[in-house]
Amino acid sequence: MIDRRAFLQRVAILTGSFPIVSAVAGCGKEPKGPPAGSETLGPLEDRLNIYNWSDYIGPEVIPGFEKEFGVEVVYDTFESSEEMVAKLLAGAVGYDLVVPPTYAVTALRGANLLAQLSVKYLPNLPNLSSIFRGRPHDPDNRFTVPWQWGMTGIAWRTDRVSRPPQSWSVFLDRSWGGKMTMLDDVRDVIGAFLKYRGHSLNSADPSELEAAERDAIAAKKNLKAYLSAPVKSQLIGGDVWIAQLWNGDAAQAAREEPAISWALPDEGSTLWIDSLAVPRSAPHPRAAHEFINYILRPEIGASISRATGYGTPNQAAMPLLAKPVPYPDPGQLARLEVQTDLGAASGLWDEVWTRIKTA
Amino acid sequence: MKRQSRIALTMASVVYLFLHLPILVLVVFSFNQSKYSVRWTGFTLEWYRALLERSDLLRGLRVSLIVGLLSTVVATVFGTLLALGLTRRARPARFAEGLLYLPVVTPEIIAGISLLLVFAQAGIPLGIGTITIAHIAFNIGFVAIVVRARLEGMDRSLEEAASVLGADELTAFRTVTIPQLAPGILAGALLAFTMSFDDYVITSLVSGTGSSTLPMVVYSMVRRNIEPTVNAISTLVLLGTSIGIWLIFRLSRERPLATGRG
Amino acid sequence: MSRRAGWLRILRARPGLTRGLLLAPGSLWLLVFFAIPLLFVVLASGLHRGEFSGVAPGLTLENYLRFADPLYLEVLGRTALWAGLTTAGCVVLGFPVAWVIARSRRFRNLLLFLVVIPFWTSFLVRTFAMIFLLRDSGLVNSLLLQTGLIHEPLTLLYTPFAVLLGLVYGFLPFMILPVYAALERLDPSLLEAAALLGARPSTRLRTVIVPLAFPGIVAGALLVFVSAFGSFLTSDLLGGAKQAMIGNLIQNQFTTARNWPFGSAASLIVMGVVMLAVLASLRVRDRAPRRLSRQAAEVAR
Numbered sequence: 001m002i003d004r005r006a007f008l009q010r011v012a013i014l015t016g017s018f019p020i021v022s023a024v025a026g027c028g029k030e031p032k033g034p035p036a037g038s039e040t041l042g043p044l045e046d047r048l049n050i051y052n053w054s055d056y057i058g059p060e061v062i063p064g065f066e067k068e069f070g071v072e073v074v075y076d077t078f079e080s081s082e083e084m085v086a087k088l089l090a091g092a093v094g095y096d097l098v099v100p101p102t103y104a105v106t107a108l109r110g111a112n113l114l115a116q117l118s119v120k121y122l123p124n125l126p127n128l129s130s131i132f133r134g135r136p137h138d139p140d141n142r143f144t145v146p147w148q149w150g151m152t153g154i155a156w157r158t159d160r161v162s163r164p165p166q167s168w169s170v171f172l173d174r175s176w177g178g179k180m181t182m183l184d185d186v187r188d189v190i191g192a193f194l195k196y197r198g199h200s201l202n203s204a205d206p207s208e209l210e211a212a213e214r215d216a217i218a219a220k221k222n223l224k225a226y227l228s229a230p231v232k233s234q235l236i237g238g239d240v241w242i243a244q245l246w247n248g249d250a251a252q253a254a255r256e257e258p259a260i261s262w263a264l265p266d267e268g269s270t271l272w273i274d275s276l277a278v279p280r281s282a283p284h285p286r287a288a289h290e291f292i293n294y295i296l297r298p299e300i301g302a303s304i305s306r307a308t309g310y311g312t313p314n315q316a317a318m319p320l321l322a323k324p325v326p327y328p329d330p331g332q333l334a335r336l337e338v339q340t341d342l343g344a345a346s347g348l349w350d351e352v353w354t355r356i357k358t359a
Numbered sequence: 360m361k362r363q364s365r366i367a368l369t370m371a372s373v374v375y376l377f378l379h380l381p382i383l384v385l386v387v388f389s390f391n392q393s394k395y396s397v398r399w400t401g402f403t404l405e406w407y408r409a410l411l412e413r414s415d416l417l418r419g420l421r422v423s424l425i426v427g428l429l430s431t432v433v434a435t436v437f438g439t440l441l442a443l444g445l446t447r448r449a450r451p452a453r454f455a456e457g458l459l460y461l462p463v464v465t466p467e468i469i470a471g472i473s474l475l476l477v478f479a480q481a482g483i484p485l486g487i488g489t490i491t492i493a494h495i496a497f498n499i500g501f502v503a504i505v506v507r508a509r510l511e512g513m514d515r516s517l518e519e520a521a522s523v524l525g526a527d528e529l530t531a532f533r534t535v536t537i538p539q540l541a542p543g544i545l546a547g548a549l550l551a552f553t554m555s556f557d558d559y560v561i562t563s564l565v566s567g568t569g570s571s572t573l574p575m576v577v578y579s580m581v582r583r584n585i586e587p588t589v590n591a592i593s594t595l596v597l598l599g600t601s602i603g604i605w606l607i608f609r610l611s612r613e614r615p616l617a618t619g620r621g
Numbered sequence: 622m623s624r625r626a627g628w629l630r631i632l633r634a635r636p637g638l639t640r641g642l643l644l645a646p647g648s649l650w651l652l653v654f655f656a657i658p659l660l661f662v663v664l665a666s667g668l669h670r671g672e673f674s675g676v677a678p679g680l681t682l683e684n685y686l687r688f689a690d691p692l693y694l695e696v697l698g699r700t701a702l703w704a705g706l707t708t709a710g711c712v713v714l715g716f717p718v719a720w721v722i723a724r725s726r727r728f729r730n731l732l733l734f735l736v737v738i739p740f741w742t743s744f745l746v747r748t749f750a751m752i753f754l755l756r757d758s759g760l761v762n763s764l765l766l767q768t769g770l771i772h773e774p775l776t777l778l779y780t781p782f783a784v785l786l787g788l789v790y791g792f793l794p795f796m797i798l799p800v801y802a803a804l805e806r807l808d809p810s811l812l813e814a815a816a817l818l819g820a821r822p823s824t825r826l827r828t829v830i831v832p833l834a835f836p837g838i839v840a841g842a843l844l845v846f847v848s849a850f851g852s853f854l855t856s857d858l859l860g861g862a863k864q865a866m867i868g869n870l871i872q873n874q875f876t877t878a879r880n881w882p883f884g885s886a887a888s889l890i891v892m893g894v895v896m897l898a899v900l901a902s903l904r905v906r907d908r909a910p911r912r913l914s915r916q917a918a919e920v921a922r
Contacts, residue, residue, distance in 0.1 A: 224861060344672065437647035453900065
């Protein structure tokens, strides 16, 4: 028979060890210096946890950083920014750098999850082009540093489509029925039709949204599918002739199939910016800042864009690229808008999206 | 009887073909030279070579295997015990059994976010441990359901015979019940491992830094760029697990199999 | 040996203790890591939506009331239809496989593993392989065009057909494994006895095989139905994301719409509906078939 006392002793050891275990587990990650958001940070830590999209960085960037700074980088990837935001909002900690798109920045700031950048550790900041600074999601540039940028437009097969699609109305054109796709994204689809009618793609106006909904449902009949990044292989294969797509992805597809081109619709579209941000709970804020400063170097910024095919916000890196994605000219800039968080209007947009998808 | 068997056999073969056709495609095109194309442009091992540089894929595989094996073992044991506890009673415990379906009924994002909230509030650091905890939680239900299906209407006479012959409950349990249950337990364990190995939503929500599983790495790769490198690692996983299974099979052959049919 | 005899004495004296010990580990785990988190969800469903996400204080029923909209009910109904079709497909395709495996002596384990092995590749990768097969310029169409059976590529992808194919594919093991586990009990001599007694194949199927397999079929059907109910990725990837399933709706609440309370309420409603279906099916299972399987077992004696 097991001695009752011995049994209770064992239980006590098991449950008592739990907080010790968690403390030990967290031990190595305790921040040694002031927390993120402080003006002055502590000494360089030995580890950096990055949370980013996959395949969104040059292959030599991380090893180069690790070697030069002696920091071990742990690189985790997410498959949708919304998933990353949900995770952070639910309380996940441990990440030093995250890469949210513009609308997510507003949400994260609203939930007080982002730390203000300690600019004294970012002497390379002036390398950034002013086009991507001072935008609505971060007007004073206190929280984010742009990582990559792009535009949403229309990719098309030059050998199948006679005229370049210069308007969002192409999706309402029945003659291309069954050969067109739009992105499977609530902001991009509804946003496109808002722009088509001359409204803002951040609109919360019910009548404007109603019009966009009608257009979107009318367009749906002509769509083969709602496809995001995977549409590239269909474009290359010729299954899809016209696709709502980002310029970087279109460029990647064009490398495999030269008969693919990309156009920015006349009515305007989204200028998207993915930015680096430091969560307030970052355990290694100094390392995070050194990394940001590192990628702001012209040659590193160039290597990232070379690998991803997207635009670099680093003006100093532009001359180093053989075929850089050109910055939008003033005419294009006037037609481009940055997506901000919809706040309370998200519910309205979600209803519209559900109705489009149920039609 | 023979004709019936032939129909069943034909249908089963068709289904097996159906199940393995995409896999075959997957394997074959891991050797294709072209990155995106449907056409066969030439044989190459380049994607397998590229795998060696993708340490993230290899690390992901390691995490998936650890979590998979650990959670399968624990969930199978707990789930089997649960199934046994639910069956051994006078009146059917329909409500309690219905509760077993709760983890299956719950949308993954709900289960994931709520578990993440609990971990965050309790200050439990996210990592391989939290992933394993989550996997065990949803797998217990699956195992219990499958084992229950086996237990339902199982012949108790063998156990009665054993006790008549002088065996106590524990011996009867060990030598009669468990072997009879074995196919159900195996089926449950297989299901649990599969669910764990392939899980994405819950896993990604409760994972911590540096604890990405293979699906997490693959999903984020595939969402943006379907590369044959993904095909290559999938092929290797298939190969690896097939060899592993074959080895286990050979080793278990040494001992005479108890069929439990008396 | 005396220690063990001591334990057995205790267990025999208190039959509830045995059951308690059996149920304890699993139930405790589920309680702590599943039920308690679920309480958070219940709580959230009664709160207001936070401005940027999460929740804001204030109890309200608005999330539940909002679900009563015909729009959401339509999505729920369509999802139920798809889940039902998938279940039917899995029963039809899964039963023969389970039968063959259960009857096979030598290759049983191999056949079992062959069922499961495709699912040890990632879901997305498998689905993309299916897309690769089914698309306009895909393998199936290429072969059909080459052999001259068709002149224009068939639209296979982004159709309800593709979605059903993908759903049935994805949930087949959920049906095959439980049915196999139940069928494996079938003693071939039972069938031979029935045949000797003059029963036709269809009678043997009806009075011996199906009753014995019934618990497995119910378990499998429930697993498939419930899982298919919550699935949405297959419909997105193979159906071109043109139809919203209830899973899409719930997913959206936690991602783009950032309305956690509504997402929680919607989930709880859906879970409630599905649980009712589960309980009803379990009742059906518990009634007649027990009698039948006992009859069948007596035939053997």
